[in-house]
Amino acid sequence: MFQGAIVIFLAGSALAGLSRSIAELIAFRALQGLGGGGLIVTAQASVGDVVAPRDRGRYQGLFGAVFGVTSVIGPLLGGFLVDSLSWRWVFYVNLPVGALALAVTSVALPAGGERVHRVVDYLGTMLLAATATALVLLTSLGGTTYPWGSPEIISLGVAAVVLAVGFVEVERRASEPVLPLRLFRNRVFGVTGAVGFVVGFAMFGAITYLPQFLQIVKGIDPTGSGLRLLPLMAGLLLTSIGSGQLISRTGRYKVFPVVGTALTTVGLFLLSMLGVGSTGLEMSAAMFVFGLGLGATMQVLVMAVQNAVEYRDLGTATSGATFFRSIGGSFGVAVFGTIFANTLVGNLRHYLAGVGLPAGFSGQAGASPGALAKLPPAVHEGFIRAYAASLHTVFRVTIPIAFAAFILSWLIPEVRLRRTTGAIDPGHTFGMPQQRTSLQEVERALCVLARRENRAGLYERLAARAHLDVDPPTCWLLYRLEAHPSGTVGALARRLGLPEKCLRSHVDALARCGQIGLHPSDGAADGALYTVTPAGRDTIDRLAAARQQGLLELLDEWSPEQHPELVEKIRRLARELLADDNRLLQAAKPAGAFR
Numbered sequence: 001m002f003q004g005a006i007v008i009f010l011a012g013s014a015l016a017g018l019s020r021s022i023a024e025l026i027a028f029r030a031l032q033g034l035g036g037g038g039l040i041v042t043a044q045a046s047v048g049d050v051v052a053p054r055d056r057g058r059y060q061g062l063f064g065a066v067f068g069v070t071s072v073i074g075p076l077l078g079g080f081l082v083d084s085l086s087w088r089w090v091f092y093v094n095l096p097v098g099a100l101a102l103a104v105t106s107v108a109l110p111a112g113g114e115r116v117h118r119v120v121d122y123l124g125t126m127l128l129a130a131t132a133t134a135l136v137l138l139t140s141l142g143g144t145t146y147p148w149g150s151p152e153i154i155s156l157g158v159a160a161v162v163l164a165v166g167f168v169e170v171e172r173r174a175s176e177p178v179l180p181l182r183l184f185r186n187r188v189f190g191v192t193g194a195v196g197f198v199v200g201f202a203m204f205g206a207i208t209y210l211p212q213f214l215q216i217v218k219g220i221d222p223t224g225s226g227l228r229l230l231p232l233m234a235g236l237l238l239t240s241i242g243s244g245q246l247i248s249r250t251g252r253y254k255v256f257p258v259v260g261t262a263l264t265t266v267g268l269f270l271l272s273m274l275g276v277g278s279t280g281l282e283m284s285a286a287m288f289v290f291g292l293g294l295g296a297t298m299q300v301l302v303m304a305v306q307n308a309v310e311y312r313d314l315g316t317a318t319s320g321a322t323f324f325r326s327i328g329g330s331f332g333v334a335v336f337g338t339i340f341a342n343t344l345v346g347n348l349r350h351y352l353a354g355v356g357l358p359a360g361f362s363g364q365a366g367a368s369p370g371a372l373a374k375l376p377p378a379v380h381e382g383f384i385r386a387y388a389a390s391l392h393t394v395f396r397v398t399i400p401i402a403f404a405a406f407i408l409s410w411l412i413p414e415v416r417l418r419r420t421t422g423a424i425d426p427g428h429t430f431g432m433p434q435q436r437t438s439l440q441e442v443e444r445a446l447c448v449l450a451r452r453e454n455r456a457g458l459y460e461r462l463a464a465r466a467h468l469d470v471d472p473p474t475c476w477l478l479y480r481l482e483a484h485p486s487g488t489v490g491a492l493a494r495r496l497g498l499p500e501k502c503l504r505s506h507v508d509a510l511a512r513c514g515q516i517g518l519h520p521s522d523g524a525a526d527g528a529l530y531t532v533t534p535a536g537r538d539t540i541d542r543l544a545a546a547r548q549q550g551l552l553e554l555l556d557e558w559s560p561e562q563h564p565e566l567v568e569k570i571r572r573l574a575r576e577l578l579a580d581d582n583r584l585l586q587a588a589k590p591a592g593a594f595r
Contacts, residue, residue, distance in 0.1 A: 002042040003105055009035025010098040017091035032091075046109060073233075075211050076226025083223050121178040127167040128178060132327055134160035140334040144341045183317055188308035191411050192301040193324040195257060198405035199297050200328030202264055202398055205336040206271065206290065207232070209394060214283075217276055217388045231284040235291025240299050253300050254414040260296030261406040267293050268402050272395035275388050297409075298325065304412055336394050343393045347386035352379065465546035468539055469513065474506040475543070478515055482540050485532040492530070515539055 012032025019025040081089040138156040146152045171177040183189045207229070214225035243256045267290025274283055302321045309317040459472035468475060484492055489507055493500040507530060511518045515536035519529045532540075 001038065002046060002109065003102060005035045005038025005042060006098055006102050006105070007035070008032075009039060010095055010102075011035070013091045013094040013098070017088040050109065073226070075207070075229060076223065079211070079222025079224070079226040083221055119176045121170075121174045121176055124167060124170045124174050124178045127163055127170055131160055131163040131167055132330065134163060136330050136334045139331060139338055141338075143338055178316075179320055179323075180313060180316060183309065183313055183320065186308055186317075187411070188304055188413060189317055189320070191408055192257075192304050192321060195261065195297065195405045195408050195412075196301045196321055196325040197328035197331075198261075198401055198408075199264070199294060199301070200325035201332035201335070202268060202290075202402055203294050203325075203332070204329030205332030205398065206268070206395075208333050209336055209340065209391060210271075210287070213274065213388070213391050217274075217384050217391070218278075218283075219384075228280075228283060229287065232287040232291040235288040235293075236295040236298075237291075239292045239295030241295075243296050243299055247300070247303065252414065253303055254409075254412055256300045257297045257304075257409040257412060258406070260293045260298075260300070261402060261409045263289055263293030263296060265293070265399060265402040265406055267291070268395050268399050272392050272399065275392070276384060297405075301325075308413075336398075339397055340390050340394050344386060344390040347389045348383070351382040351386040351389070462543050462546045465549070466539055466542040468515075468543070471509075474509045477503070477506045478510055478536065479540060479543055481510075481516065481530075481532050481536065485537075486530065489528050489530060510536070 009032055012028050012030075012035055015028040016025055016032055019028055077093075078090050081087075081093060134156050138153060138160060141156070142148050142153045168181065171179060171181050210229060210232075211222070211225040214220045214228050215222060220228065239256075239260065243260075247253045247256070267286060270282075270286035270289055274286060302318060305317050305321045459475040463469070463472065463475040468478075480492075480496060484495060489504060490500050492507075493503045496503070507516070507518070507528075510516045511530075514533060517531045517533055519531070
């Protein structure tokens with residue numbers, strides 16, 4: 001499936017680069033999207049097969065972070081390719097990267113993984129997608145391609161209503177609905193969904209039109225316009241990561257979406273004030289404030305949702321929180337485009353009154369620095385002023401919408417945080433919606449939290465719970481012996497990547513407390529023979545049980561005893577996390593655990 005998605009994506013990229021008409025480009029972009037959709041889903045799913053449990057959360061977070069960062073870096077790379085080569089290379093650049101990915105997956109990716117039977121809500125998924133598509137087309141085409149009262153626009157509006165009603169009816173009856181309607185009775189989910197929609201609306205709409213402002217109004221080349229977006233990303237990363245750190249320390253989260261939506265509103269106001277005479281410092285400051293607001297809001301919305309829903313809805317609610325932001329982005333681009341196109345026509349008439357555009361020249365055809373450079377000075381000046389005024393209108397319209405999100409953010413209840421919400425990372429802030437089950441979401445959270453634990457402190461607590469009077473490194477070693485219950489000390493040292501003399505003192509300690517038996521070896525080169533005793537096996541089981549209990553305590557708010565599949569996953573996860581040799585060695589060596 002993953003390799004098939006890569007091939008489809010590469011084929012769509014190559015054909016899009018070869019397009020000779022807008023119709024061909026649209027068709028091949030659709031083909032490219034089919035492959036891209038498969039890549040997003042199967043890349044996330046493959047993590048569970050190829051990455052150790054302890055690292056799954058980190059890698060999934062990296063996927064999300066890459067998606068978010070490249071949303072801003074994309075215009076920079078695209079501008080460079082257009083400046084240096086041509087627009088076709090925006091598509092051709094995918095080919096060598098995709099070919100490399102295809103080669104690596106052919107060698108490294110396992111052929112199969114765990115199979116889980118799910119009742120997929122196909123009809124609900126299609127109706128939800130169709131409803132969103134009808135609404136996006138309605139806002140994109142209304143007032144531009146077709147008049148608002150035209151049969152085409154009215155038909156799209158009617159279709160959106162009918163499809164939405166059909167979606168609600170299907171979800172009421174579905175055994176595993178794609179978006180359970182009971183979630184909307186949860187005030188936190190409803191309010192954060194609305195705020196997330198607005199955040200996505202503002203973010204993607206601004207990122208789409210800011211490069212146009214920089215290129216047309218300020219005359220900056222495409223590469224430079226991409227670089228000028230970096231203050232926005234800097235502000236977003238700063239508050240996204242910083243808010244997570246502060247929430248984990250204070251346990252309070254409501255203040256961040258309140259402050260974040262306020263900063264977003266201020267940022268949009270500052271963006272609406274930019275004009276032909278704006279300096280680079282003014283533009284950077286406006287984008288930085290806007291980014292600060294987005295970052296302070298996005299991460300907390302996911303955390304609040306995870307903290308407010310029942311265990312059975314955890315996976316769907318998490319995906320829903322990012323879904324609303326993504327669909328808000330789609331609407332933002334569409335609505336911004338409609339407002340801009342409608343206002344540009346009137347502004348061109350105003351600023352070019354008595355001058356007029358040259359024959360064959362239009363607002364759309366002139367939307368590039370190269371085309372503008374060929375205009376007479378008077379026409380050029382009027383055009384960029386009309387363009388700037390149109391973009392002012394776009395950002396001004398968004399200000400009250402962002403302010404509405406600020407008002408809504410005050411309605412988010414501040415509920416005591418579950419300990420698992422501490423597993424939120426920047427990947428959630430940026431990532432695409434991921435349809436993980438509640439069990440998969442819990443596993444991800446526990447793996448992230450386990451990765452952050454202090455290794456020495458963990459094994460000290462486990463030894464105390466198991467009533468084992470040894471230091472943390474010796475306790476760590478005992479659990480390693482579950483996979484290697486007998487052999488020579490030298491062979492064990494090689495398996496663990498440790499010098500034998502460093503290991504010997506801890507082996508002797510285990511022998512003194514009766515956890516292993518030591519015997520002379522006929523092969524002197526490998527040292528003594530060891531064997532785990534029945535007492536040692538019992539202690540190992542108690543260590544695993546202690547680890548399991550520690551993980552269950554992180555889930556006490558969800559009453560794990562009511563969910564047998566959750567208890568079984570915790571039992572297996574406890575042993576998998578304890579058996580992660582390399583990670584534990586890396587954590588133990590710098591601390592001087594093996595001396």
